Amino acid sequence: MTEQPRWIAGVDIGGTNLRVGLVPFDGGVPVAVRQERTIPERGPAHVVARIVDMLRSAVGEVGWGTVAGVGVGCPGPVDRGAGVVLETPNLGWRNVPLRDLIAEATGLPVTLDNDANCAAYGEWWQGAGRGAERLIGLTLGTGIGGGIVLGGEIYHGASDAAGEVGHMSVDFDGRLCACGSRGCVEAYASGPGIAARAVEGLGGAAGSGLAEIARNGSGRVTARRVCEEAAAGDAYAVRILAETGRILAVAVANLINLFNPDVIVIAGGVTAAGDHLFGPLRDEVRRRAFPSAIGACRVVPAQLPDTAGMIGAAGVFKGVVYDGV
């Protein structure tokens, strides 16, 4: 290895896609980016082998001596100390010693953290919350992931389980969540949550493009379709997104009242809805949180939708091995 490493490899393991890239040691746009479908049903050994192939290919492009190591972000919970992925509902993994598997196969040092933590850290290091003293990141996808960055470090809690923003209940007798609780914001504002609410209301949505999709069988009503129909001016889809924004706002206002953060960064496909989502969200936050805390906090869309995870994972590696980014 050269005296001053030039790159850190970042690995972002998602339920749908695997992403690998080489992040400049002091931050910046990743190079040698590789992306593949995850295909979790082939089991962890297969997925790990492909991650190793992607890493070898990417690192080979810049030269092995220039890469300090590998940061990996994986759906959690993870045991960071042991480098083990404890359980991933979306991947079906249990107790996978991911850190050591990748380290042995590549000969590089490896760190492991939760994917939502890495995404939040990426936005803090290089994105929409750059350098904020207190940042909370939400990623709206199949679930709602959360990450908390305080004083430049991911806040992990007592057992690496902190930041489960998606499982904040905002309606104690509300919708049943996959986690077993009721009223979790994830049950309303994740992709499947948005789609379920849209389908449930179709009886009162005559004339909506979403009702048409459901009626003629041309496709499934998904959060993406809700966003597309809203962008095309469909009043029912706009209403679903406004309701999504208002419910998200309850969680955001709770976070503002608890953490009094400098910035809340919201990532995920549904942020493409723009003002259809963020307008009602900001209005409702103003109705709910304390003015002095609202005044201190920006609520913004993510700036690194595809790369925050790998950049953050690389940042975690740098933080652990080099004592901070």
Add this chain to the structure above:
Amino acid sequence: MTEQPRWIAGVDIGGTNLRVGLVPFDGGVPVAVRQERTIPERGPAHVVARIVDMLRSAVGEVGWGTVAGVGVGCPGPVDRGAGVVLETPNLGWRNVPLRDLIAEATGLPVTLDNDANCAAYGEWWQGAGRGAERLIGLTLGTGIGGGIVLGGEIYHGASDAAGEVGHMSVDFDGRLCACGSRGCVEAYASGPGIAARAVEGLGGAAGSGLAEIARNGSGRVTARRVCEEAAAGDAYAVRILAETGRILAVAVANLINLFNPDVIVIAGGVTAAGDHLFGPLRDEVRRRAFPSAIGACRVVPAQLPDTAGMIGAAGVFKGVVYDGV
């Protein structure tokens, strides 16, 4: 002043009572404790003058040279840097330069922080959460105050507004809260919230002592009366407390999922209800939060119900002036 000060004065300003005591420099049971009714309607100058009298009397008892200074906890929000109480709904104060008023009158250095922060810090320094790396304190009273202690320091947030646990909404279309939002846990589980829910359900509470109180005009239905009737075996009162525990549990589970803390300390008169409150609370937390985070977190009643505020205020002084307790 001697080389090694022996005491720090702690001042706890409540809507009902003023409390002053001298806390041993390295922690312990306060001495020379003074308590008076607050009588906020006489205005801040009158209250401050009596606090100063109480301080002079207490400090005189141990000798002026042995007291390092004064820590003050006051209902917030406060501007710690300026030492100003910005606004206190319960006291009717606005922009009171409390720190300098007390410093000028006593000649002692003074620090100021929010009362709920001080109570949480007192329980962390000397009480039920002694030395925990991550502690959250809730005080159930006229409102629900909250304080967060991370790494031995009060977590204040970007504008000294963090820790408003009472204004976490757990029911987005729920009970209207004094803060203007809906479904805040304070609207259900503060003293007035408990009393209001008890009164609302009296129609179905034939035979309850609470119904009797309401009917014969012998007194008001208060949270204290609910606790007393429950202790005497009144089934309706027991039900109200169980419901209180379950709703509190939603907030506690949210805190566990977000902060993954080592301990949550619950203070306030209603904790006297014991298992009538904590039994349903713990059961419901287990239904809602993630097992690994539950396993890492004790949920316990406060150990310093009357003195946590003054001890914590003194601890804040020590932390600020001596760089940590």
